[in-house]
Amino acid sequence: MKLKITRAVVWAADIEDRPGGLAEKLEALAKAGANLDFVLARRAPESPGMGVVFVAPLKGAKQMRAASDAGFLKTEIMHAVRVAGTNRPGFGSEITAAIAAAGLSLRGCSAIAVGPRFVGYLALDGAREADRAIRALRRLS
Numbered sequence: 140m141k142l143k144i145t146r147a148v149v150w151a152a153d154i155e156d157r158p159g160g161l162a163e164k165l166e167a168l169a170k171a172g173a174n175l176d177f178v179l180a181r182r183a184p185e186s187p188g189m190g191v192v193f194v195a196p197l198k199g200a201k202q203m204r205a206a207s208d209a210g211f212l213k214t215e216i217m218h219a220v221r222v223a224g225t226n227r228p229g230f231g232s233e234i235t236a237a238i239a240a241a242g243l244s245l246r247g248c249s250a251i252a253v254g255p256r257f258v259g260y261l262a263l264d265g266a267r268e269a270d271r272a273i274r275a276l277r278r279l280s
Contacts, residue, residue, distance in 0.1 A: 142280045144273050147195050147219040152211040154190045164192055164209055171205030177260050179249055217262050218269040226257040241275035243268055
């Protein structure tokens with residue numbers, strides 16, 4: 140099975156926990172032409188009334204400027220790997236087992252399948268760990 144495995148730059152922004160809080164952030168990116176394949180939003184229990192949204196990818200100066208203007212920052216502590224390919228039963232288990240066999244612990248994992256394709260984002264603790272994850276995942280291809 141052919142996998143597309145790349146480093147991913149994830150951007151994050153605080154959002155107000157109210158109707159439209161997330162929509163406003165995403166609208167700013169859409170107006171700049173962003174075609175996101177990763178959006179993860181959640182409440183921030185440590186900050187009542189607030190949440191956080193993570194997005195990727197952003198490409199080009201226009202999108203990055205719009206993101207910055209909307210309060211997004213590149214995540215300096217989240218080292219992400221994007222993996223995409225043809226979905227099949229048990230594939231998530233194989234991916235996470237390959238990461239574990241490389242001696243790595245994930246700080247986060249988000250994946251979705253639509254039809255026959257899947258895309259996943261794996262968050263690791265550092266750049267070295269992300270590079271090791273990429274090497275481990277390439278052995279699955």
